[in-house]
Amino acid sequence: MPESPELPAVSREWHLLSRPVGWPKPEDFALVETPVPTPGEGQVLVRNAYVSVDPYMRGRMSAAKSYAAPYELGKAMQGGAVGEVVASNAEGVSVGDHVLHFSGWREYAAVDARNAVKVDPGAAPLSAYLGVLGMTGLTAYAGLLRTASFKEGDSVFVSGAAGAVGSQVGQIARLKGASRVIGSAGSDEKVRLLVEEYGFDAAFNYKNGPVHEQLREAAPDGIDVYFDNVGGDHLEAAIGSLNQGGRIAVCGMISVYNDTEPAPGPRNLARLIQTRGRIEGFLVGDHYDLQPQFVQEVGPWVASGALKYRETVVEGIENNLEAFLGVLRGDNTGKMIVKL
16 A cells, blocks of 8 residues: 555544533543554545534534534534545545545545545645635535526525625626625625625625614615525614525525524515515535536636635634634635645
8 A cells, every 4th residue: 555654653533522502611522642554445645734623513513504524523524625645545535636526624644535625735725625626616606506596687685695606696696797796794894895805786784783784885776686694683674675586595694603592584585476586405415416517617717817715714723622612703815724
């Protein structure tokens, strides 16, 4: 079995010790040392270079029934990661290859080769495969174009628009001919970023006043598409501004992830009758068939600079948890990534 010389004896990985109630606390987690695994038949050993932290991970920390199995207590958590193959026991994947896989939250991972996707570090920075050209980007692409049935001339509103998914949604809409792109974010600095760097037509700080008032001002002619990352008052405001035949794609609802009581729902759902509006939730996992088309279309935009992206990079596996909590707080601009 080919392998790189001088592999360490131990790897560090994050375990979930107890299921958080409300906001996750440091004592719910532990960074533990474990022997570096040996890849079994059909597996490769990957030295992770970058790992992803994402809002959906909060849901997997709960035992509640959801679209993904809960993290197991006392075992390594999972998430997107990209790294270098340092030992291979699988055909078609060699030592020195770089792969994208789902065994993050750890320094070394033994991964089934069939679940690892080769990536080219020469075509884009490795970290981009966790964000703008990875699951994050495909989420934006599939949610806007397939779930929300975006078409040229639509007016589009994106919440959480300075985040990794939201910033890409707005830019794809602009590049595909939206009549107007509006974003909300949680700071004046992020609002400036949306307009000046990402090319949004208008943006507002949702902390500066009622969302429905700010949205009406930013989109006086209403909206045709709402891409929802936040839920709550943003969803209610979007329903209030929805044009005839408007579509709402529900990607996430970060405003309610740490609630211990049910959040009140939008009070204006009856408007969907008047507007013949549609609300549809989606998961990126249902749209992997779009991945080749997505990379073919978005890759050149990224390479040419037509589609801009930002990353917030935190260094060190020991800071993985703090980086994750930072995502829930909204500390990140663009994709939050941990560099190991």
